[in-house]
Amino acid sequence: MSVAIFRADNPGPMTLDGTNTIMVGDPARGPVVVIDPGPDDERHLRRVLDAAGEIAMIIVTHRHLDHCAGAPTLARWAGCDVLAADPAVRVGERGLVDGERIAVPGADLRPLATPGHTSDSYSIVINGEDGVNRLATGDMVLGRGTTVIMHPDGDVGSYLASLDTMITLVREQAIAEILPGHGPVVTDPAGVLAYYREHRLERLDQVRAAVAAGARTPAEVVRAVYTEIDEAVRPAAELSVAAQLAYLASRTGESGRSSANPTHS
Known part of the structure; x- marks a missing residue:
């Protein structure tokens, strides 16, 4: 098993079916890596630890609590460090290093800086001995729907650049699966990433049109653009629109397009 x-x-509404905690490696042969322990839920963390046996390290893709709140507890039980881009999330001194090889029995991992959803977002390339190359994306890509740019920490320009990075990675390294932070495994990485990029571009066109029609605040844009939104995700939609307005303001006269369909935090 890898x-x-x-x-x-x-x-x-913001976590879909729940947070996906990913275990990488072969517990029968040595310590494993755990990605995104999730909430501080003792039952969930105990299930992960029991399956892992020994944990070499915990990796957190980004600072949101539904991904990292359980990390200190699991690290204490396992006697290991927590690696994260945000120093406030770490246990121990190690951060994530873009491109660093991390080896465990059964797989190699490589962190990849993919900011956008948040400024500290990382994805993790996983090359398993089973011959399948995978990419764990945290909240940069979801198994269902699309993600939110969490203004002011998240950034539309960074998100688009990270999508381009992932599109290139999928093509050049034959990534067969995306392991998202929420929702089912993505088995068409190239298709889903292309859709994410086009959809985000389309959404920015809609925001631009709403502004041209007189909308000024994120709430006004949401009312104009997200006409069938679930009220539970309206605050996230407004954050995403705020990020898009900031992006447009920084690119006055720019004719490109962008989009975001907020279904997650």
């Missing part, structure tokens, strides 16, 4: 997914029991 990859196993454990879903935390924290479903909701």
Whole structure:
């Protein structure tokens, strides 16, 4: 075994079916890596630890609590460090280093800086001995719907650049699966990433048109653009629109297009 997914029991409008905790490696042969322990839920964390046996390290894709709140508890139980881009999330001194090789029995991992959803977002390239190349994306790509740019920490320009990075990676390294932070495994990485980029470009066109028609605040744009939105995700939609307005303001006269369909935090 090189990859196993454990879903935390924290479903909701912003977390879909719950947070996916990813275990990488072969527990029968040595310590494994755990990506995104999820919430501080003892039952979930105990299930992960029991399956892992020994944990070499924990990696957190970004600072949101539905991904990292359980990291200190699991690290304490396992006696290991937590690696994260945000120093406030780490246990120990190690951060994530873009491109660094991390080896465990059964797989190699490589962190990849993919900011956009948040400024500290990382994805993790996983090359398993099973011959399948995978990409764990945190909230940069979801298994269902699309993600939110979490203004002011997230950034539309960075997100588009990170999508381009992932599109190139999928093509050049034959990535067969995306392991998202929420929702099912993505088995058409190239198609989903292309859709994410086009959809985000289309959404920015809609925001631009709403502004031209007189909308000024994120709330006004949301009312004009997201006409069938679930009220539970309206605050996230407004954050995403704020990020898009900031992007447009920084590119006065720019004729490109961008989009975001907020279905997640």
